[in-house]
Amino acid sequence: MIIGVPKEIKNNENRVAVTPAGAAAFVKNGHQVYIQKSAGLGSGFTDEDYAKVGAQLLDTIEEVYAVAEMICKVKEPIAEEYPLVKENQLIFTYFHFASSEALTKAMIASKAICLAYETVEKKDRSLPLLIPMSEVAGRMAIQEGAKYLGKPTGGRGVLLGGVAGVKPANVLIIGGGIVGTQAAKMAAGLGANVTMMDVDLQRLRYLEDIMPANVDTVISNEYNLEEAVKTADLIVGAVLIPGAKAPHLVTRSMLKLMKPGTVLVDVAVDQGGCIETCTPTTHENPIFIIDGIVHYCVANMPGAVPYTSTLALTNATLPYALQLANKGWVKAVKENEELRKGLNIVNGDVVYKGVADAFNLPLEPIRLEEEIPA
Known part of the structure; x- marks a missing residue:
């Protein structure tokens, strides 16, 4: 198979979808790998690193798309x-x-095969290609939140861990999944008072067992959430419904209940966001302020730490990418149910329920009779 790896062109996106080690694995399996020049530089990989393992370098993104049967990327294609x-x-x-109707319609019109990292799903319902970036984003949410709590950036002027004689900050984490768990570990490690909320009582029991003493768990409902936002200094939205638009749990009216200078970090913003007033921002302009509340809504948070993020991501994606290359996508998804759940759009048909529901589109069955050569 011919593998193409374009340079990411989303604002401040420095990750790359295939490392030199990954390129070497593709070449060893008999595939051709085309890398756009400088695609790996943001993550610390030079063009020479790729050339040494047998990858071929192309000057432009147009050349990569033109030659490739499979495009490996990190972030969704943008309008260009x-x-x-x-x-x-x-x-x-x-x-x-589910967070972009324009992207959805563009990929339907392209009649491409769109296999999404975020909906590849194991039998235990875990999301193996989302987990590594969720771990990074969860930890970053606290780093960034602590930064923007500073007065120069519009925050309350609160030190997350406090000092002797001064109470630490109150951190509210909405969602007890991978993002929420990693955020809680970071916040607790820095000495904050942490409250975790989730609708799953069994998950809360587990978190209660593994978290340190400065982490409390509370069942998530509208009343409890409204009470919790009143005392929080930093609120992390960490709610995800795989492949579907995140629900708005923190509403605009709740901003009036918060203390001026409270910081909101919505990690789910690339899936629509669970904070109503959050809209996607970039690393270049990461925050905005509404009603005195600081909103940090960067849609590609792990892109700020590309070396760590690229290695974490490609450790997870490469085995699946090799299956797709070695077997062809039809045979690969026939034999691997995890990959089959990654299919979102196939030759113009929406085949993933969360996407169809988001835009009231017809949901078509996945047809795998034969593979059409790219």
Whole structure:
């Protein structure tokens, strides 16, 4: 198979979808790998690193899309890339379709095969290609939140861990999954008072057992949430429904209950966000303020730590990418149910319920009779 790896062009996105080690694995398995020049530089990998393992370098993103049967990316194609996607081309990346109707319609029109990292799912319902970036984003949420609690950036002027004689900050984490767990570990480690909320009582029992003494668990409902936001200094939205739009749990009216200078970090913003007033921002302009409340809503948080993020991500994605390359996508998804759940759009048909529901589109069955060459 011909593998194409374009340089990410989303604002301040420095990750790359295939490392030199990954390129070497593809070449060893008999595949051709085309890397856009400088695609790996943001993550610390030079063009020479790729050339040494047998990858071929191309000057432009247009050349990569034109030659590749499978495109490996980190983030969803943006508007400039829409015309480059070809019919029957396999695109393997994070898509988060439910948060963008424009992207969804563009990929339907392209008639490409869109296999989304975020909906590849194991039998235990875990999301193996989302977990590594959720771990990074959860930890970053606290780092960034602590930074923006500073007065120069509009925050309350609160030190997360406090000092002797001064109470630490109150951190509220909404959602007890991977993001929430990692955020709680970081916040607790820095000495904050942490409250975790989730609707799953069994998950809260587990978290109660593993978390340190400065982490409390509370069942999530509207009343409890309204009470909790009144005393929080930093609120982390960490709610995800796989492949679907996140629900708005923190509403605009709740901002009036918060203390001026409270910081909101919505980690789910690339899937629509669980904080109503959050809209996607970039690392270049990461925050905005509404009603005196600081909103940090960067849609590609792990892109700020690309070396760590790229290695964490590709450790998880490469085995699946090799299956797709070695077997072809049809055989690979037939034999691997985890990969089959990653299919979101196939040759113009929406085949993933969360995407269809988000935009009232017809949900089509996955047809795997034969593979059409790219």
